[in-house]
Amino acid sequence: MPAPVVPMKAVATDQLPPDDDRWAFEVKWDGMRVVAEVRAATPGGDEGALRLWSASGSDATDRFPELAGLPGAVHEAGSVVLDGEVVALDPTSGRPEFGLLQPRIQATTPGAVQRAAARQSVQYIVFDVVSVDDQPLLDHPYRDRRSRLEELLEAGPNWRVGPSQRGDGELLLDAVRRQGLEGVVAKRIDSPYVAGSRSSAWRKIKVRLHQELVVGGWLPGEGGRVSTFGAVLVGYRDPPAHGAEPAGPLRYAGRVGTGFRQRDLITTLTELERRQRPNCPFDPPPPAPVARLARWVDPTLVAEVAHAEWTRDGVLRHPSFLGWRTDKDPSTIGRTP
DNA sequence: TTCCGACAGTGGGGTCGCAAT
DNA sequence: ATTGCGACCCCACTATCGGAA
Numbered sequence: 001m002p003a004p005v006v007p008m009k010a011v012a013t014d015q016l017p018p019d020d021d022r023w024a025f026e027v028k029w030d031g032m033r034v035v036a037e038v039r040a041a042t043p044g045g046d047e048g049a050l051r052l053w054s055a056s057g058s059d060a061t062d063r064f065p066e067l068a069g070l071p072g073a074v075h076e077a078g079s080v081v082l083d084g085e086v087v088a089l090d091p092t093s094g095r096p097e098f099g100l101l102q103p104r105i106q107a108t109t110p111g112a113v114q115r116a117a118a119r120q121s122v123q124y125i126v127f128d129v130v131s132v133d134d135q136p137l138l139d140h141p142y143r144d145r146r147s148r149l150e151e152l153l154e155a156g157p158n159w160r161v162g163p164s165q166r167g168d169g170e171l172l173l174d175a176v177r178r179q180g181l182e183g184v185v186a187k188r189i190d191s192p193y194v195a196g197s198r199s200s201a202w203r204k205i206k207v208r209l210h211q212e213l214v215v216g217g218w219l220p221g222e223g224g225r226v227s228t229f230g231a232v233l234v235g236y237r238d239p240p241a242h243g244a245e246p247a248g249p250l251r252y253a254g255r256v257g258t259g260f261r262q263r264d265l266i267t268t269l270t271e272l273e274r275r276q277r278p279n280c281p282f283d284p285p286p287p288a289p290v291a292r293l294a295r296w297v298d299p300t301l302v303a304e305v306a307h308a309e310w311t312r313d314g315v316l317r318h319p320s321f322l323g324w325r326t327d328k329d330p331s332t333i334g335r336t337p
Numbered sequence: 338t339t340c341c342g343a344c345a346g347t348g349g350g351g352t353c354g355c356a357a358t
Numbered sequence: 359a360t361t362g363c364g365a366c367c368c369c370a371c372t373a374t375c376g377g378a379a
Contacts, residue, residue: 011341011342012370012371030368031368032367032368033368054366054367055367056366056367058366098350098351098367098368098369099350099351099352101367101368102350102351102352102353102367102368103351103352103353105352105353105366105367105368106351106352106353106354106365106366106367107352107353107354108353108354108365108366109353109354112353112354197342197343198342198343199342200341200342221347221348222347222348223346223347224346224347225346225347225348230347230348231348231349254349254350255348255349255350256348256349257347257348257349257370257371258347258348258349258369258370258371258372259348259370259371259372260347260348260371260372261371261372261373262372262373288361289361289362306370307349307370308369308370311350311351313350313351315349315350316349316350317349317350317351317368317369318349318350318368318369318370319348319349319350319370320348320349320370320371321371338379339378339379340377340378340379341376341377341378341379342375342376342377342378343374343375343376344373344374344375345372345373345374346371346372346373346374347370347371347372347373348369348370348371348372349368349369349370349371350367350368350369351366351367351368352365352366352367353364353365353366354363354364354365355362355363355364356361356362356363356364357360357361357362357363358359358360358361358362
């Protein structure tokens with residue numbers, strides 16, 4: 001059975017739209033996009049029905065047993081199609097953390113889902129309704145779909161309608177930044193739901209961190225990049241154990257393979273080859289699968305890298321190359337955030 | 338003409354599950 | 359028992375092309 005709708009997506013941008021009344025602002029939740037097809041429960045005893053879909057159209061119903069009560073929370077409609085994000089909240093910080101959701105997404109057996117669900121429950125943050133009683137609402141403006149959504153879905157222990165505010169995007173972005181959330185999504189309040197499309201009527205503004213890092217090695221490229229390189233291996237200096245020595249051990253911080261333009265690839269390869277050395281400069285060395293393929297270089301090149309956050313394993317998430325910092329002393333590059 | 342949206346193709350971290358070792 | 363690998367999730371970014379503005 002196919003998914004009832006392919007989710008609409010937002011274009012990425014680094015600037016908020018003008019803060020006028022034509023835009024609504026929502027938190028960008030760091031989780032898994034899920035479309036819910038719900039047949040409402042009735043007082044007469046019909047318990048309703050629920051089917052969940054991933055953004056790529058695969059059936060995810062069995063992965064999130066805590067949403068089984070959703071049909072009982074839909075009122076004034078016999079059936080609805082909802083759009084939202086499933087998130088896993090870190091119990092200590094209260095923030096959504098994608099890593100906590102992963103075991104659930106990856107599980108393929110009922111037993112694995114059960115074990116993952118026992119350790120970590122999920123929340124479904126609903127932000128749109130695209131169909132009611134088999135009548136598509138795609139052509140209705142965002143504003144109308146939202147008010148419809150708020151009428152028909154009652155919050156439950158594991159689901160709720162995500163907040164949306166008219167205007168004041170700057171305020172929301174500040175709050176999101178302070179709380180360590182992923183970003184903000186701006187939506188034109190008069191825009192239709194264009195299924196499957198990445199429309200500029202929806203814009204995501206993600207919080208990106210900047211970090212200077214030292215290059216200690218690189219990996220060969222594939223496909224169109226076999227003749228240059230795939231990624232550079234980056235790291236930072238830990239503070240020295242004692243005293244004021246400038247450079248402690250070089251800690252591995254991940255691979256950076258995107259953000260390079262064609263001409264960067266060629267000039268960078270030259271710089272890497274010039275710094276070639278036989279042994280690994282990282283202490284400890286990167287994980288085996290990386291180290292096995294790596295070519296090592298003297299750690300003297302400093303890159304500026306954008307990323308979303310540091311993972312639990314101390315490496316960069318969603319890293320991208322911004323440029324070279326020839327003005328920086330590589331022995332002073334530490335981890336900033 | 339310029340710009341936008343869709344695709345393809347490269348790259349990232351992480352987890353699960355199965356096959357090979 | 360360990361390791362390697364692909365399949366999925368999330369994604370960033372560059373380059374290209376055709377059609378809309």
